[in-house]
Amino acid sequence: MTENLPDIETPVVQVEAPFPAPMPHKGGVSLGDLQELDAHVSGMLDSIKRVVFRPDERKKAPVCNASQLASLCGRSGSAMGRLLDRAAEFGLSDGYVRDAEGKKTSAHRAFPLADAMAWIQHSGTLRYKRTSGQDGAVICVGFFKGGVGKTTIAVSLAQGLSLRGYKVLAIDLDPQGSMTTMLGRNPGAVEIGETIVPLTLPRSASDHRDELAPSIRPTYWQGVDLVAGSTGLFISEFYLPMRATSKDEAGFNFLEVLQRALVGGVREKYDYIVIDTPPALSYITMNAYWAADAVLLPVVPEGLSLQSSAQFWSMFNELAESAQKAAAEPKRYAWLGVVPSRVEAHKPGSVEMLKWLQMCYPKYLMSSHIPITEAVRTGSTEFATVYDISKYAGSAKTYERARAAFDALTTEVDLLTRREHWHAKEE
Helix, strand or coil, X not given: CCCCCCCCCCCCCCCCCCCCCCCCCCCCCCHHHHHHHHHHHHXXXXXXXXXXXXXXXXXXXXXXXXXXXXXXXXXXXXXXHHHHXXXXXXXXCCCCCECCCCCECCCCCCEEHHHHHHHHHHHCCCCCCCCCCCCCEEEEECCCCCCCCHHHHHHHHHHHHHCCCCCEEEEECCCCCHHHHHCCCCHHHCCHHHCCHHHHCCCCCCCCCCCCHHHCEECCCCCEEEECCCHHHHHHHHHHHHHHCCHHHCCCXXXXXXXXXXXXXXXXXXXXXXXXXXXXXXHHHHHHHHHCCEEEEEECCCHHHHXXXXXXXXXXXXXXXXXXXCCCCCCCCCEEEEEECCECCCCHHHHHHHHHHHHHCCCCECCCCCECCHHHHHHHHCCCCHHHCCCCCCCHHXXXXXXXXXXXXXXXXXXHHHHHCCCCCCC
8 A cells, every 4th residue: 555655754855956066076986886876776765665664664555345346256246236145154354444343433444455365366357376287387588678557567567467266476577676676575684595595505505495485585566575685696696607608517508597497386386376586688688588487578658668578589589599508498488579558648659669569570569558647646656556645645547547557567467468379269
């Protein structure tokens, strides 16, 4: 649940726009100065996070009303009302808070996320149930240009899929730990064992392991678990190429580390595994793409972002062709989706660039678009998504437009996966 940020207790210098010019640096800026800056910025961000996640530094899952629950369960308001009247029969919550004597203390129904999830599971209308032998689908959200809304889309997708009754694992491969932050964890407090780093260490290392399960942790959002990200991921960029050239690890293929760790138990347990990647084509990033069953590429409808997408595929193919020679089998994706992100539909230039996107990606452009709205901006400021918001302080239409966009993307991803990966019959 998000709220407006109150004043931060850490002392803050108040300035008026325009901001004053930077102070002169007598003698230049030393590495010691940069270390002090690192400590200061990290401290300020920790203070902000303590405010956002107060009082116990943990995010709170949203609470929905009866109307919102009906929408999540795919029922009309009246049909949902009839089901809620039979809540005791199903062993589910009717949404009312009661006192010790069982009397209602409120006239309005309210459903914490856990109760809402139980009703979604009970309704059974939105979830696709995998058949025996079908593994969970791995969706990689990536682009090597920052500022495209990649992490917000990845976290929102994980939450949106969970609201359809799916069990979801989120994997944060970005050393910045943005996905980890949005899912309620402080990347600075994440231990190496909670990341994928142990998978990348040499087999001779005491902390090496091939299993991913020990890195998985629950989050504040029921239905979404997390393999966290932290700055410690940088060491994997050193170890992966080192192992690839080591005589002690003959036949090692750095591309398949994450893929192998997902085989078996993890892919059996989770319906969806959503991976957020760093904005770079690195050894870790290529691991994510190689482990994925499908790739979701957010592109902002503007010239530089479109040009970067072309460069992305050029570099991706060059790396993939080189690495494919050592792979066990040819790589093939169930689907590829290019989703227009941070769209400003009211601007003629943005509409024109959407046409260019259509021409560049005629087979892969998603029908759903993610707008840049005040609701999305507010969520980004508060390390949250539209799904975290129980009650939006601004215009209801603004929030509904943003929520509808992410709902549409979730639906499209789910339909593509069911059809192309699980080969489900059309309903």
